[in-house]
Amino acid sequence: MRSAWIKTAFAVSALWWVYLFFTTQFIVVFDSIGYEESGKMIAHQGWAEFLRHGPQREPMFPGLVALSMQLGDWWGISYHYPLKMIGLLFLSLTMFLSYRLMSMLSVRPFIAALAILYMGISPVMTNSSMRSWSEFAAYPWVVLAVIWTIRAWKLLDNLSDERRSNIRIIGHAGILAFMFLGVMSVKAVAEGVLLLYLWPFYWQFVSQWRSGNIIKARQVAVFCLTVLIVFEGVVGAYKWCNYHYNGHFTFTNRGDWAFYGNTARRMQPLTLEKLGAAVAYVPGMGICNSVYSPKDCYYWSPDYSDVIISNKFGDLNKQGIKDGSASKYFILNSVKMIFSNSLQAVLLMIIEAHKMFFWESSLAFVVYPEWMDKSVYSTMVLYSLRVLFAFLSWLACLSALKEARKNPGLFWVINFVFWYMAVYSLFFILDRYSFPLVSLYLVLISFLINKIVSFTTR
Amino acid sequence: MIPVYKKYSLLALFFFLGVTQLIWFWMAPENFKSVWKNNLLVAHIIKQHNLIEEKSKILTISYYYPGLSYFAHFIIGDERPDKGRIGGSFHTYYQMAVDLMPNIDAAHFLLGFCEYYMGNPDEARLQFEKSVDLNPYYFWSYYNLGVIYFKQGDFLQSAVILNKTFTLKNEITLGILHQDPFYQQIWHYLDDPGQILESDLSDGKNDAALLLADCFVKAGARPQALQIIQHVGQGSIRHKEIWDRLKKIAVSRQSITDDIDRLIQEQIPVRLF
Numbered sequence: 001m002r003s004a005w006i007k008t009a010f011a012v013s014a015l016w017w018v019y020l021f022f023t024t025q026f027i028v029v030f031d032s033i034g035y036e037e038s039g040k041m042i043a044h045q046g047w048a049e050f051l052r053h054g055p056q057r058e059p060m061f062p063g064l065v066a067l068s069m070q071l072g073d074w075w076g077i078s079y080h081y082p083l084k085m086i087g088l089l090f091l092s093l094t095m096f097l098s099y100r101l102m103s104m105l106s107v108r109p110f111i112a113a114l115a116i117l118y119m120g121i122s123p124v125m126t127n128s129s130m131r132s133w134s135e136f137a138a139y140p141w142v143v144l145a146v147i148w149t150i151r152a153w154k155l156l157d158n159l160s161d162e163r164r165s166n167i168r169i170i171g172h173a174g175i176l177a178f179m180f181l182g183v184m185s186v187k188a189v190a191e192g193v194l195l196l197y198l199w200p201f202y203w204q205f206v207s208q209w210r211s212g213n214i215i216k217a218r219q220v221a222v223f224c225l226t227v228l229i230v231f232e233g234v235v236g237a238y239k240w241c242n243y244h245y246n247g248h249f250t251f252t253n254r255g256d257w258a259f260y261g262n263t264a265r266r267m268q269p270l271t272l273e274k275l276g277a278a279v280a281y282v283p284g285m286g287i288c289n290s291v292y293s294p295k296d297c298y299y300w301s302p303d304y305s306d307v308i309i310s311n312k313f314g315d316l317n318k319q320g321i322k323d324g325s326a327s328k329y330f331i332l333n334s335v336k337m338i339f340s341n342s343l344q345a346v347l348l349m350i351i352e353a354h355k356m357f358f359w360e361s362s363l364a365f366v367v368y369p370e371w372m373d374k375s376v377y378s379t380m381v382l383y384s385l386r387v388l389f390a391f392l393s394w395l396a397c398l399s400a401l402k403e404a405r406k407n408p409g410l411f412w413v414i415n416f417v418f419w420y421m422a423v424y425s426l427f428f429i430l431d432r433y434s435f436p437l438v439s440l441y442l443v444l445i446s447f448l449i450n451k452i453v454s455f456t457t458r
Numbered sequence: 459m460i461p462v463y464k465k466y467s468l469l470a471l472f473f474f475l476g477v478t479q480l481i482w483f484w485m486a487p488e489n490f491k492s493v494w495k496n497n498l499l500v501a502h503i504i505k506q507h508n509l510i511e512e513k514s515k516i517l518t519i520s521y522y523y524p525g526l527s528y529f530a531h532f533i534i535g536d537e538r539p540d541k542g543r544i545g546g547s548f549h550t551y552y553q554m555a556v557d558l559m560p561n562i563d564a565a566h567f568l569l570g571f572c573e574y575y576m577g578n579p580d581e582a583r584l585q586f587e588k589s590v591d592l593n594p595y596y597f598w599s600y601y602n603l604g605v606i607y608f609k610q611g612d613f614l615q616s617a618v619i620l621n622k623t624f625t626l627k628n629e630i631t632l633g634i635l636h637q638d639p640f641y642q643q644i645w646h647y648l649d650d651p652g653q654i655l656e657s658d659l660s661d662g663k664n665d666a667a668l669l670l671a672d673c674f675v676k677a678g679a680r681p682q683a684l685q686i687i688q689h690v691g692q693g694s695i696r697h698k699e700i701w702d703r704l705k706k707i708a709v710s711r712q713s714i715t716d717d718i719d720r721l722i723q724e725q726i727p728v729r730l731f
Contacts, residue, residue: 022507027521367517
């Protein structure tokens, strides 16, 4: 961190955090009540009890809540404060790692500093890091995973000596798997993302094999297999723990039914009004309601898919289909529905994925001082930021897709963003699901601005 | 470029200054602390920190707001509270309000209402009692408490409570209803809330008098019962049949029959307002 701009960005962010740390308070409602209970369980009765009451949500965040509770007890204060400190620690790590990533992409220090500063004071990043919801715990892992893949890709490109290389390959693969496990322990969707994210390695294996470069092909194969074996080994072990303690061979307590509810809704006959409402729903329910009828908008809300799921649960219960069998039923039938009209499924997935661009200004569950609500976090400011950053993120992704061939670093950033969006688009995307991508969006935006500046100053 | 040893000595100096400042702040006498607390920025942070506590409670409760048009129907009288529906989001909302704001009488009152229609009269009684403790000028808390005691057969306690309702001023109860946000959330669904709240209060007072008269007859205090009947019941169109029968019983010194009790229990329920 040699640039004075970067140091200033970190210093200004830190001052802002100190102010927010003492003047804001998060509230415990909805999912965070569950996190609080899980945290209490882990802190006072241990992980075995947490698993016994499972399957539960992904384990990292409840673990952090438990740690905060223990620190809170030790310091004699509410666990909210240690949790906010952990959140800010994760945010600062993310900023540091994003700076590293921008350096790898040769972004100018001043532009990188602006991106870092925005990350540090962004309404959504500070809001999400100072509340009792899990997303912030995924931020550094996402950037780390991308940085490490770039390193591993370069390593495989430059390796020639087979004997010495195997240990380095396995080491790099193991670390990459560990980083994805970090993401997985907050967002279970990482399992699907990893399998698809590694496609350039699969492709390289095939192309090297076909061109007769067996040594290279073997190196790539060793890398892929190590990543997948380590990753799936740990995930499988956790699933096995769940099976041992609560009889469910699964990572989390949801997914299958959420997938079914959303697919069943999407695969119903599509009218022009419904399609229009789906598009209008992308920026938010409020926009949809101002253009279409509340009934059309309700159709695309999570509440409607919840109704479908609860009705289906009722039907399955009557038929005696429960637990594992119900899970299989949900997944199989969802896949069947998707293949029955793939075009509609893909179209609606693309529309759903666009929700991921509207990440800024989705503030919730934190109470701010009155002056902030009236000025910097006023509805007008927040909506403007939301639209501006959605547009910038979209533009930066398009530009990155175009540039990705020439720049392997950029390629891995956009590759992660793409697969993360693709896997999530199978489900209903809430604003907060896009938060782990924010650091990557800001890296892409800074890369785009850097390119524009380079072009104009040439 | 700053040499490494200078960099670390600077860091050590800052660390030393930070630690000594903390120790000083801890050990300093109060007047020194007040100087620090009067610093503009620190004072602002402390003020915001204190304000945020209350604000966060209100925000937490607001996340559970269920939409209370359903409750407005009970006031108009075109729907009766359903155990299943009341026990869901409505109960959760008021329970949350009571947990976070235990000093708000309206929250206790409305939680008591939910508890009663969920089939928990004892818990409801407890909540109405808390509501009375917190605000002894609100008519409907006494009314519901009196009704519950009556339905549970504790006529003496019912009479004691209902007797107090005669000392309460209508304007105060109406003022509370108009100003309290928890009550506002319900009556703002009504077309003409001012008129409805006023006429309901008058009906409530009439019903309270009827219950009290019944309690007096049961206890053998017939002159007091007759006094109420002549004062309130005479010419009352509301529950005319019950008033007339009660008067006949009080005059003839008969004992109250089961069917009058049944009629009273049916027609005088626990009410919102």
